[in-house]
Amino acid sequence: MLSSIVVEKVSKRYGDHRALAAVELTLTAGSVCALLGPNGAGKSTLLGILSTLVRATAGTVGYLEGDRRRKLDDRLRADIGLLAHSSLCYGELTAVENLEFFATLYGVADGAARARTLLDEVGLDGRARDRAVRTYSRGMVQRLALARALLARPSLLLLDEPFTGLDRGGALALGARLGQAKADGAIVVCVTHDLEAIAGVTDHVAILVGGKLACDERDPAGYSYAALRERYHAHAG
């Protein structure tokens, strides 16, 4: 289980465009980091690098388990759960089939039972589970995407705009889920523009502006909506 992630002078360029510039950040277990910033600030790029799917142009990311630095291998990827902009699920398959397929890839014991438990947990309607995912509403897809991200009980949970499309009940349940993951000792990184939704859950605020880390602070007591808004406006305008 990962205890911390150390991002050291990570930069990323796409041709002439600089997406990230020497970002330094430490993420710790049992913490929810709200990764904030305006559009194009490099938040999703940093999430991609943390997920191991995007290579940094410069700098390194250390995945630590205690004092030991983990290798970037198949085992490390099993510890990472990603909820991205898109669903990462197959539209022609049902919710259950999608989760069972990924359960096989992740080597999750009793994938079918785990899939059912998670679909209950994210509140995906029982009748919808056996319908093709392409027939789902945006909110239902988001619930399924969350279930997929949680499937292998990851110790690093990367969430890109997780509140998008969720109704009030779904957003509340997701907030509760993040709180549960934090209590269980996971490292949670949540990219969002919805400061209200993440307030009360996050205890670490990182703000990216133009690819640079403009703010990196922690408060074990957590941040209220007002405190998050104040910091966002102070650094990102």
Next chain:
Amino acid sequence: MPGRALPTAPAADAVPASCSAAVGRRTTAPVGTLRLVAAVAGKDLKVELRSREILYTMALFAAVIVVVFSFSFVKDQKALVAAVPGVAWAAVVFAGTIGLGRAFEREREGDTMRALLLSPAPRLAIFAGKTVAIALLVVAVEAVVLPLCLLFFNVDLGAAVLDLVLVLVLGAIGFAIVGTVFAAMLLRIQSRDVLLPVVLYPILVPMIMSGTKATAAILAANDADAWFWIKFLAAYDCVFTIVALWTFEALVIE
């Protein structure tokens, strides 16, 4: 404004902690590579059997090529048997390219290629699973092309039809191996539909050449030549399997 700050404790509609723990109590175990290959290939085929868009499009396109050319290559009011190798392989390769592009377009739509690459499944298993699925689709198209060629060009192969099946299966494997690598590599590129044939066909030339030569030798009942080109085709598949396994990960990571 107090906002709608979310509780850190589970809400009333959240499930009991016993089943909601995100971490710890990991119940994952290493999965055999062959099982993963079967899972990826099975998933691709299940998706295709639900929509049938790739299979029907490929088969129809290949059938049209065979029919059109059977009426074009005519000598003394008979379809020219010498045209069969070229027609059959053109139909397979062009139809295969359509299927290849669409199969990876599906992975792009839900960004599911990222999901596959993010999983702990070895890249080898992901590559092999996708290759198997594409090879099976190409073999299905060949199952349409071969009888049509034999029918429209009035060819009676007898027992040699098994040699031709072997050639076509080896060709399907070679096409799927090279095609999977290039289609995955072009997944994030805007003009991938245009670029795929441009980068794919030059690499496929040895496969197409040996396939047509082997087919021509089988039609001419020239066993020695046929087996030379069949071995060439098998060697092509082996070489590109190694190259593909070596380069796949580097090509698909951003």
